[in-house]
Amino acid sequence: MNDIPKPLLATVNQAELTDFVARYDQPSFRTKQLLDWVFHKRILVPSQMKNIPLVLRNALEENFCCCSSEVETIDCAGDATEKLLINLRDSNSIEMVIISSPERKTFCLSTQVGCPVQCYFCASGADGLIRNLNAGEMVEQLYHGSERIDALPDNIVFMGIGEGLLNFNNLATAIGIMCDHERLNISPRRITVSTSGYVPGIAKLAQLNLPLNLAVSLHAPNDTIRAKLIPEKMSYPIAEIIEACNAYRANTGRMVTFEYTLIAGINDMVPAAEELAAIARQNRVKVNLIPYNPVSGTEFKRPELSALKNFEAVLLNRGVQTTMRLEKGSSVNAACGQLRASGKK
Ligand code: SF4
Structure with missing residues (x-):
């Protein structure tokens, strides 16, 4: 509804x-x-x-409906991250997150209620898709966050709940409102769209002809490992994802980032790092490593610190531009689904 x-x-x-x-x-x-x-x-x-x-x-x-949503609770994660639980008019709720660092404030916005991708490690997708957010509901998340910090954010990442590219028209409208010079006037270079690797959506995003950043939640260097994390019916072969990313970079001039959630015993081994490094180098992508934040109800575990460091070292030694934040519970570099790992509405 x-x-x-x-x-x-x-x-x-x-x-x-x-x-x-x-x-x-x-x-x-x-x-x-x-x-x-x-x-x-x-x-x-x-x-x-x-x-x-x-x-x-x-x-x-x-x-007009002057504001269709309201903040119900604000949860401070204690690491300069604030999670706003927002009630929608139909009693569904979503989250947006404010991530603060000394240099910048980043808003992480949701695009759907629930998520149709249902990654096995993610709390947000557990119940599947409930409904798409409309463009106004996405923009209102930005308003709620801006009221909290009394300013517009420096960066916006569509990495909250949902697969935004499966709600493409509403996402594109929301981005249009944010980037419109007469309205919020935010540079598209400060906006990142995250996807679980929905190939047709990556192609459509490129057609917007905006220099938006693209983050792809790859989470695996090959299709065998990926199948342990993302249901195959919602997943595209890695070769097709890479092809779409290369086309995106060629069309927009923007470098692509692979988000890689490190999960113990699944995708954190050195051979996986070597395989990922080869792909990243060959296709000139940055890699953002995210130590898994365990979610109740799943068997997945965060790797030991030594495994995280080893994995990162393999990438760095092979010249891959790599970032990783080790603080437990930090959401600064979170991929979709990892933002709400500590609690479900
Ligand atoms: S990780 Fe992202 S794409 Fe996967 S189920 Fe969660 S919200 Fe959806």
Whole structure:
């Protein structure tokens, strides 16, 4: 159920506001004032729009759903990570995460309620897909996070719950609103789209002709290991994923990152590292290693520190651009699904 009768205010564009202002016989400069409130001051509550006349504020309430979601709880992970549990209008809930470092603030946004990919190690996918988020619900996550930090984020990663490329049109609309110069005016270079390796979606993303960053949750150097982590019905052969990544880089000029969640005894062995290094070098991809955060209800375990270090060393020794954060529970480099490893709604 996703019955939202009125357009969400966070998705309105300049042309629609121009029409709206004219319909209420208001001077045209009101359009700019409304754009300023909604997208620059990021205020979605008409009663707070002080220089807007009452008639227009009431009309906003009548014509738009001013905010369709609300923050229920904020969970501080103790490592400069805040997880916001957000209630949607249909009583479903999602999460967005604020990741703070001295240099930057990153928002991690969800794209679906649940996830159809159902990776075996992930809590988010356990119940499968419940529904797609609409574009406004994605943009509202950004508003909730921005209210918390009183600013726009430095970076946005679509790495929360869901496979965003399986909700492509809504994701593309949300990105369009975020990057629109008249609206949130965020550079696409500061936005990363994560995928479990949905090949047709990677091709569609390239067609947006935006320099968005692409992160692919590869998690394995070959299809045999990958089948232990991602159901085969939702998985593409690694060779096809690599081909799609190379086409993406050629089209957008952006380097691709492989997200690799390290899981004890599954994909953390030295031969796997050597195989991954060969693929990464040959295809000029960066690798982001993510020590697994165990999820209750699965048998998967985080590797020992020595195994993590050995794996990383193999990649670095072979000249692969590699990052890994070792803090337990850190979400700074989390792949989708790992963000909510410590708790399910
Ligand atoms: S890891 Fe990502 S793609 Fe896999 S089930 Fe979880 S949210 Fe979906």
